[in-house]
Amino acid sequence: MSTMGTPAELHAEGIHVVVGGRSLVRDVSLRIAPGEVVALVGPNGAGKSTLLRTFYRAQRPTSGRVLLDGADIWRMTGRQLARRLAAVLQEAPAEFELTVYDVVAMGRSPYKRAFQGDDADDRDIVMSAPESLDVNHLAQAPFDRLSGGEKQRVLIARALAQRTGTMVLDEPTNHLDLRHQFDALRLVRRLGVTAVVALHDLNLAAAFCDRICVLNAGRVVAAGSPTKVLTPTLLAEVYQVDAEVTVHPCTGIPQVSVLPGGRSEGDGSTST
Amino acid sequence: MTRVAESPPAAPPVGGDRRARVPYPLVLTLLAVAVAAAATAGIAIGSVRLPPGEVWGILLHRLHPALVEPTWPRVRETIVMDVRVPRVLLCAVVGAGLSVCGMALQALVRNPLADPMLLGVSQGASVGAVLVMVFHLSLAGIFTLPLAAFAGAFLALVLVYFLARAGGRMTTVRLVLSGVATGEVLSAVASYLVVTSGDPHKTESALRWMLGGLAGTTWDLVWIPAGAVLLGTFVLLGVSRPLNLLLAGEEAAASLGLNVHRFRAALFVLVALIVGAIVAVSGSIGFVGLMMPHVVRLLVGANHRRALPAVALLGAAFLIVADLAARSVIAPEEIPIGILTALAGGPFFLWLMRRRAAG
Numbered sequence: 001m002s003t004m005g006t007p008a009e010l011h012a013e014g015i016h017v018v019v020g021g022r023s024l025v026r027d028v029s030l031r032i033a034p035g036e037v038v039a040l041v042g043p044n045g046a047g048k049s050t051l052l053r054t055f056y057r058a059q060r061p062t063s064g065r066v067l068l069d070g071a072d073i074w075r076m077t078g079r080q081l082a083r084r085l086a087a088v089l090q091e092a093p094a095e096f097e098l099t100v101y102d103v104v105a106m107g108r109s110p111y112k113r114a115f116q117g118d119d120a121d122d123r124d125i126v127m128s129a130p131e132s133l134d135v136n137h138l139a140q141a142p143f144d145r146l147s148g149g150e151k152q153r154v155l156i157a158r159a160l161a162q163r164t165g166t167m168v169l170d171e172p173t174n175h176l177d178l179r180h181q182f183d184a185l186r187l188v189r190r191l192g193v194t195a196v197v198a199l200h201d202l203n204l205a206a207a208f209c210d211r212i213c214v215l216n217a218g219r220v221v222a223a224g225s226p227t228k229v230l231t232p233t234l235l236a237e238v239y240q241v242d243a244e245v246t247v248h249p250c251t252g253i254p255q256v257s258v259l260p261g262g263r264s265e266g267d268g269s270t271s272t
Numbered sequence: 273m274t275r276v277a278e279s280p281p282a283a284p285p286v287g288g289d290r291r292a293r294v295p296y297p298l299v300l301t302l303l304a305v306a307v308a309a310a311a312t313a314g315i316a317i318g319s320v321r322l323p324p325g326e327v328w329g330i331l332l333h334r335l336h337p338a339l340v341e342p343t344w345p346r347v348r349e350t351i352v353m354d355v356r357v358p359r360v361l362l363c364a365v366v367g368a369g370l371s372v373c374g375m376a377l378q379a380l381v382r383n384p385l386a387d388p389m390l391l392g393v394s395q396g397a398s399v400g401a402v403l404v405m406v407f408h409l410s411l412a413g414i415f416t417l418p419l420a421a422f423a424g425a426f427l428a429l430v431l432v433y434f435l436a437r438a439g440g441r442m443t444t445v446r447l448v449l450s451g452v453a454t455g456e457v458l459s460a461v462a463s464y465l466v467v468t469s470g471d472p473h474k475t476e477s478a479l480r481w482m483l484g485g486l487a488g489t490t491w492d493l494v495w496i497p498a499g500a501v502l503l504g505t506f507v508l509l510g511v512s513r514p515l516n517l518l519l520a521g522e523e524a525a526a527s528l529g530l531n532v533h534r535f536r537a538a539l540f541v542l543v544a545l546i547v548g549a550i551v552a553v554s555g556s557i558g559f560v561g562l563m564m565p566h567v568v569r570l571l572v573g574a575n576h577r578r579a580l581p582a583v584a585l586l587g588a589a590f591l592i593v594a595d596l597a598a599r600s601v602i603a604p605e606e607i608p609i610g611i612l613t614a615l616a617g618g619p620f621f622l623w624l625m626r627r628r629a630a631g
Binding site for chain 1: 378382383384509510511513514516517519520521522523524526527528529530531569570573574575577628
């Protein structure tokens with residue numbers, strides 16, 4: 001198994017993001033301990049992706065700071081950050097004839113100067129990253145001919161090739177089938193890195209994450225262990241669904257079942 | 273692991289970064305041979321036809337007199353050295369430069385349908401060049417013309433880029449429409465400047481900038497574009513990793529440590545410099561920068577580290593042959609080379625567009 005970097009503490013401090021006059025993220029503070037895996041959940045448009053974008057420097061917070069082991073990431077160079085924090089995004093390479101190998105090898109670029117080629121170590125790292133994601137037989141295949149799930153796994157492999165201690169994942173289980181959803185998240189856990197994962201599936205979040213942070217309309221409305229956070233009241237409030245939360249008898253993990261009856265009465269405001 | 277995994281016959285998990293195609297060194301060797309063969313033909317064929325052996329004899333003799341004993345009339349040596357070699361060399365330089373710029377532009381806009389002429393960059397350079405010619409500017413000596421062409425190319429490129437991006441995502445349609453519209457306006461400006469200059473001589477040389485042409489190339493025309501293309505290709509090769517990252521998308525590239533804005537600005541300048549240096553001597557030659565990168569990616573993949581040297585060689589060979597055709601088809605008259613490349617490139621472009629629409 002690959003040796004990742006030393007897990008760092010990721011600390012978001014009073015993050016506000018205002019874009020075009022709209023507040024997308026409002027006063028979010030979140031401290032993630034080294035090696036902790038935190039799920040970021042919430043309805044569409046809650047600000048999950050925007051918050052994550054401030055972690056990998058795609059979006060400068062309007063106010064607030066993002067600290068990695070106490071160091072402000074906006075005071076680092078892009079390369080310095082890319083050696084310490086890797087991101088798995090929903091953005092996939094364009095329709096050019098890149099091989100899976102080429103795409104994963106991009107993960108080595110934060111360590112490379114101009115004119116520097118891949119050495120044997122890089123090749124080992126690039127080839128071992130897909131192995132853990134069950135795509136290494138595809139190394140020479142053209143990336144754009146893969147299925148959605150395979151592409152997603154290659155992008156996770158690219159982040160692994162960065163050998164960072166911290167990972168930010170924006171819906172990494174999108175397009176993945178059941179088995180690969182579990183494999184991907186189990187892998188993130190096993191790496192021992194600090195990780196923030198935006199997820200839609202609350203049961204996956206409960207099964208694999210130490211803590212769940214619920215965003216709604218740009219604010220953190222709840223954060224804590226899955227058992228504490230996933231309650232019918234909160235789900236009704238945030239998602240406007242009627243849900244039942246049970247604890248699995250063997251694993252002790254809370255499980256959310258949405259009742260098909262429709263919205264709960266009472267807080268039926270249609271704000272999104 | 274379902275449907276896609278089955279279609280390529282589960283290749284063994286081998287290391288290395290090559291595709292299961294023709295080995296890369298072989299591709300490069302074959303392309304180099306193609307350039308040499310094209311150059312030999314380009315030097316040998318013309319109003320006076322020379323046997324290929326004599327071409328090499330003259331070249332080797334010039335390299336070092338002891339290598340080959342001269343058995344040819346002196347006038348032939350003059351034809352080869354003063355007329356044909358500079359022209360063939362310039363063709364190679366222009367072909368390589370346009371192809372390399374095409375590839376860089378395609379990475380820049382993340383779209384394989386980019387080309388210096390389709391994006392209006394060449395026409396921008398033409399306007400710069402025509403301005404210098406019509407108003408007899410000579411602010412920077414022999415560099416005035418290429419610098420003016422560079423300025424025109426740079427402004428056109430920046431304009432088209434931001435027009436195509438206005439309001440969010442850059443789609444192929446927006447990109448091509450902005451490029452073509454800007455290019456049309458700029459060529460209209462260049463034509464207007466020439467027509468109103470009231471000098472019949474200028475009309476002739478202006479035609480060269482509109483349609484492309486390499487007739488009457490002398491040695492002193494070769495150096496500036498040759499230097500720009502060599503240096504530019506070298507620099508692009510050095511940044512092949514960041515070029516690859518651009519293909520990954522803007523945010524992904526940034527998350528992988530690339531300062532996207534700075535890199536893109538540097539690429540604007542670099543591409544405009546190369547295109548400016550080329551257009552100042554050859555005029556607008558279209559579609560070379562579109563076709564060559566596409567062929568090369570089919571051969572060696574899109575990784576710029578491998579694709580850039582290959583595309584430079586292929587572009588050089590292609591343009592030498594195209595120029596040979598341009599001056600042979602209706603000899604002793606010449607067809608502007610841009611007409612030939614458009615005849616080949618237009619249909620290619622349409623085919624590429626159809627294929628992409630279908631895929």
